[in-house]
Amino acid sequence: MALSGTDVIGQAKTGTGKTLGFGLPLLERVTVPADVEAGRAKPEDLTNAPQALVVVPTRELCQQVTNDLLTAGKVRNVRVSAIYGGRAYEPQVEALRKGVDVVVGTPGRLLDLAGQRKLDLKHVRALVLDEADEMLDLGFLPDVEKIINLLPAKRQTMLFSATMPGAVIGLARRYMSQPTHIRAAAPDDEGATVANTTQFIYRAHNMDKPELVARIPAVRRPGPGHGLLPHQAHRRRPRRPAQAARLRLRRGPRRPRPGRP
Incomplete structure (x- = not known):
């Protein structure tokens, strides 16, 4: 569904492989220099500004998604950059200046750099909202809406979430166009984590x-x-x-x- 370019709502628990579910279609959609050289794309389709944006709630998830996309996009030399708070601005600004195809970021730092005109979002063709229910829990949905309003109206939007509370459904209705809702779970199963994922906590000094x-x-x-x-x-x-x-x-x-x- 995502490869076809339609809007998608993916509802699946943590640990079911959502990252590559949206990541591979993103990597296929971006235009890289090799596409122009092979005649698969026009030179005007090539840009140093981000062509795809993935919004995530936490820096840890940002790093994880970035590493997965870098690994999957290595063959096509897709440039992926992580933008998140809690670290210096300079390396992130420098990466954007050199050129990037996919940006993975947290809402606060994305808005900050966009407000400083260091991050150009006018060429984004695909948007992914990952772990939307967690962004709701952390109070990030207003920032997410501000980011969406900076993007081109014509784009593919994908929303992934373990659960679908009312605020997330409202977000999808406002900013998505006839999305296909894919639920990878039984209707009566409302847990947020797959059953075969075991979690342990160790208390230590x-x-x-x-x-x-x-x-x-x-x-x-x-x-x-x-x-x-x-x-x-x-x-x-x-x-x-x-x-x-x-x-x-x-x-x-x-x-x-x-x-x-």
Whole structure:
């Protein structure tokens, strides 16, 4: 559906591959120098300004989507740039100045650079609103509407969301043209994450976090302590004094935490 150029609403849980669902059609639609050289596009279709825009709610998702699109667009040498807050303006402005085909960004920084006339959105042919329900939860929908009003009226718009609250449906009605609604879930399944995605939370002191993350790949197989690191799994069972002493010897002395003797 997205490859045909029609507007699409994709409703699917987190973890179902929405990124390439909209990413591959975007990469196919943009014009790169190789297209002009091969006669597949006219020289006037080639521009240094963004031809596609992906709006996401968080910097982490921005980085993830950018990396996925860079990987998928490597063969065609599609230029993809991440625009998000919390980092210096200069590298992002420099990337835009050199030329970019696809911009992935968060609403605040996109509006900021557009207001400074560093980001030209007049050539955008395709817009993607990713994780629209999360943008609603974070209060970004007014900024999203401001961004949409900066885009050409003639464009393809795709909206992807795990759930479809009323505000998101209203956004789709105002800014999309006869969209095809594709729901990749059972009608009675309202969860936001696929069932085979298991999430774990590890509570740790700030000083222990790097070591904790480094140990996560050491988990070999599900077992009695599934979801725990190997040394944490042992703590689920009471130890005899001798066992505790041997374990402490293998680990070494405990490091004192700040503020503790």
